[in-house]
Amino acid sequence: MITILVVDDSLFVREQVKAILSGEKDIVVVGEARNGREAVSLTRKLAPDVIIMDVDMDGMDGIEATRHIMEECPAPIVIHTSSTIARERNVPFEAMKMGALDLIRKPDIYPLTEELRKEFLNKIKIVAGIKVFRRRKRVKPSFETPVPGxxxxxxxxxxxxxxxxxxxxxxxxxxxxxxxxxxxxxxxxxxxxxxxxxxxxxxxxxxxxxxxxxxxxxxxxxxxxxxxxxxxxxxxxxxxxxxxxxxxxxxxxxxxxxxxxxxxxxxxxxxxxxxxxxxxxxxxxxxxxxxxxxxxxxxxxxxxxxxxxxxxxxxxxxxxxxxxxxxxxxxxxxxxxxxxxx
Structure with missing residues (x-):
């Protein structure tokens, strides 16, 4: 069973995401969070298999939440973001820099088409199988072995x-x-x-x-x-x-x-x-x-x-x-x- 934490400041979006996941026998939503701070707290408590994370939230946003989660209680994170942000800003990729694994675009209109629903579920199931580790500061590598020949x-x-x-x-x-x-x-x-x-x-x-x-x-x-x-x-x-x-x-x-x-x-x-x-x-x-x-x-x-x-x-x-x-x-x-x- 794949356990999911849904993070979004919009109740409507959270309900739509839960509706997408509800028909899957091997997926269960174990928690919801309205902002990054709640997401970090619930991740510590629930240890979900996948976190579906919004980016633009008041208080602690998705980038900061991703950083905290990957440093304190690592879990696979999929960034769920609007098409406007995806086209006009590089914000979602800052979350990937912090350790998020993939991106899913929020649709302009719900419910999802069957094609988009299958794509959404496929990404969640793939990410659920990835083992993540605590994010640490980069250690400068040593380069002592030259390319042979x-x-x-x-x-x-x-x-x-x-x-x-x-x-x-x-x-x-x-x-x-x-x-x-x-x-x-x-x-x-x-x-x-x-x-x-x-x-x-x-x-x-x-x-x-x-x-x-x-x-x-x-x-x-x-x-x-x-x-x-x-x-x-x-x-x-x-x-x-x-x-x-x-x-x-x-x-x-x-x-x-x-x-x-x-x-x-x-x-x-x-x-x-x-x-x-x-x-x-x-x-x-x-x-x-x-x-x-x-x-x-x-x-x-x-x-x-x-x-x-x-x-x-x-x-x-x-x-x-x-x-x-x-x-x-x-x-x-x-x-x-x-x-x-x-």
Whole structure:
């Protein structure tokens, strides 16, 4: 049985969330909170399997509540936020920085369509299976083991990154530790709702001086720029270094798909490509990462101990697609060494 704590300052929203969950035999709502302070108190008392957390609340908001919960009594948290906040502000991602695992957009109109209801329940059930740990202050890692054979590898020309659950914070952490200027473009596929992409880009821009932008079809890649999939299309690159957005069917049940990105990068850049596959559920990215490796490029995969969910990295390792398997706090240094940014 999955136990749920619903946190929202709106009684109407709390009732609607409970109605969505009520038809599930394996889910039970064990508590409700009107603000962050109540959420922290009830989390200590009830130890719920999942917390559905609003962001914009009087008193203690969802960001501060998430910080307290992850420091004192860790529990999987899903941020439940309005479309207005998601499009216009990076607030929900600040909660993810504090340890929240995923985002769900509040609909403009209740009740939910059957498609949105299934998506809502699927996210809750996935997050319920994730083990979270007490959030601690970052310890500066030591980088004593260099990338082997770096002197004989060609200088890479592009970095492609893909992630799913747990990815936003991982990507933020990596970008924040790269140099302020990089002489290559970065392409990112993050499995996230399209309405959250703008806020995601704005939030990532607070971590780095590298220019963050939403990818546009036909746009030519330039150095020191990071292009994120718009969330509605597959992101790929042509051999003349131009972005191609594809409005095709989902691949691996994902749109955008990591495989589509990696396969296009392998074809366009070959041995000059670097592919990085981070935390996430499923197998998306494993096949494409293998293509980069077969083309002579470098492939990196996040290790199990630092992954929120080890699904995508594990699939890549099982396909023998990973040249290097690294903890998250080692990855920035790996990239610095690979791209000769020292």
């Amino acid at each position: 770096i002197e004989t590898r060609p200088l890479p020309k592009i970095l492609a990154i893909a992630a799913s659950t747990g990815g936003p914070k991982a990507i933020y952490d990596i970008l924040s530790q790269l140099p302020s200027v990089v002489p290559f473009p970065i392409l990112i596929v993050q499995h996230i709702g399209a309405s959250f992409v703008e806020g995601f880009v704005e939030w990532l821009q607070t971590a780095t001086s590298i220019q963050m932008r939403i990818a546009r079809d036909g746009e030519r890649l330039v150095p020191n720029a990071c292009y994120l999939s718009p969330g509605t299309h597959h992101l790929s690159i042509s051999k003349n270094e131009t972005i191609v957005l594809r409005n095709g069917s989902p691949v691996n049940s994902c749109k955008p798909s990591a495989d589509v990105l990696f396969e296009s990068v392998a074809a366009a850049y070959g041995k000059y490509a670097v592919g990085l596959l981070l935390t996430g559920i499923g197998q998306d990215g494993a096949k494409g990462l293998k293509q980069i490796k077969l083309a002579g490029g470098m492939t990196l995969v996040q290790d199990e101990s630092s992954s929120i969910v080890f699904g995508m990295p594990k699939a890549a390792i099982e396909k023998n697609a990973a040249v290097r398997i690294c903890p998250l706090d080692r990855i920035p240094r790996e990239l610095v060494e690979l791209f000769r940014l020292n």
